[in-house]
Amino acid sequence: MADYKRPTVSIVGAGNVGEHVANLIAIKELANVRLFDLPKKLDDKTFEVVKGKALDIKQMAAAIGVDVDIRGYNVTADGQGYEPLKDSDIVVITAGFPRRPGMSRDDLLTANVNIIRVIAERVALYAPNAVVIVVSNPVDVLTYAALKITGFQKNKVIGMAGVLDTARFKTFISQELKVSISNINCFVIGGHGDDMVPLLSVSNVGGTPLKELFTKEKLEELINRTKFGGGEIVNLMGTSAYHAPGASVVQMVEAILKDKKAIMPCSVYLEGEDARFYEAYDVCVGLPVKVGAHGWEEIIKINLSEEEKQMWQKSVKSVKEGIERIKELKLI
Ligand SMILES: NC(=O)c1ccc[n+]([C@@H]2O[C@H](COP(=O)([O-])OP(=O)(O)OC[C@H]3O[C@@H](n4cnc5c(N)ncnc54)[C@H](O)[C@@H]3O)[C@@H](O)[C@H]2O)c1
C-alpha cells in the first residue's frame, strides 16, 4: 500500500468560527490542522491562546479516539510567523472582525480587507498550491480581494456563504413542514447580504416545488428570515454565528479533500462564458459550483426566472459596489 499522508488544513483566525472549523475537522478525522492567530492581551499579560486552543482540541481528539495532529502558531498583524503554512492543502481564512448588533457585514469591509491583504500575501508566499476558503466578511468582496492579492488561479479561491444561507433556508422549511432536512433541495445564490437570492425555481421538498407547498405570504416570510438569518443570530448573541458557519466550511473542506465533485453554492469569480451566462463580470458572488480536489471546478448554469434575474442583478450590483470601494481606496 502506498504511504498515506494525512492532508493539512491551515486556519488563519482561531476565533469562534476558526476554532469550530478545527474542532469539526478533528471530530471527522479529516486532516491535520494548523491554527494561526495573534497573541491576546488580558490585563497586563499576553496569552498564546491559539496554542492553548490547539492543545485542547488535540486532547479532545485523544478523548474521542481520533488520530489528527493539531498545532497552534502565533502570528503578528504585519505578517510574521506564517512559515508553517507550508504544504497546506487548504487554507481557511477566518481572521477579522465579526459584526455586532446594528452593523451590516459591509461595515467590516475596510478593517477586514487590511487583515486579509497581509494574510493573502503570506498564503501566496508559503502555500502557493493550496485551495483558499475565505470566510471573513463581507465575504464576496474579500474573496475577490484574496483572489487578486494571491494571484491564484480563480478555481483555487472560494468564498463560503451559500452553504450556510442554504442551511438556514432548509432549517426554516423543515421546521415549518416537519419534514427531514434530507428531503429538502434548495439553493441560495447571490452575494452574502440582505439581497441574497433563494432560488425558488429549483427548490423542492421531495420533488414538490416550494411554491406548491406554501402560500405566497408564508414563503416570503421564510425567505426574509433566511436573508436576515445572520442578523437574527447577531441580535441574539451580540456577535455572529459560528456553529453553522463552521459546519458549512467543513462541508467544503471535505468535498475538496475527498474530491467529491459535490455541487454547493459558493462565492466564485465570474469571467468568460460563465460571466456572459449570468451577466455578471469581474466579481465574486455565490453560485452553485462543483467542488473537488482542484477547488471549484465548474459553475452550474441555471436558467433563472425573470424575478430571480432581477434579484440576482441587484445582489451582484451591491457586491460590485464593495469591490469598487476597495479599489478606489487602493486597498487591493
Ligand atoms: N462567510 C460567512 O458566512 C461567515 C459566517 C460567520 C462569520 N463570518 C466572518 O468570519 C470572521 C470571523 O468571525 P468570528 O466569529 O470567528 O470572529 P472572532 O472575533 O471570534 O475571531 C476572529 C479571529 O481573527 C483573529 N484576527 C484578527 N486579526 C488578525 C490578524 N491580522 N491575523 C491573524 N488573526 C487575526 C482574531 O484575533 C480572532 O481570534 C468575521 O469577519 C465574520 O463576519 C463569515
Ligand SMILES: O=C(O)C[C@H](O)C(=O)O
Ligand atoms: O451575520 C454575520 O455577520 C456572520 C455571517 O455572515 C452569518 O451569516 O452568520
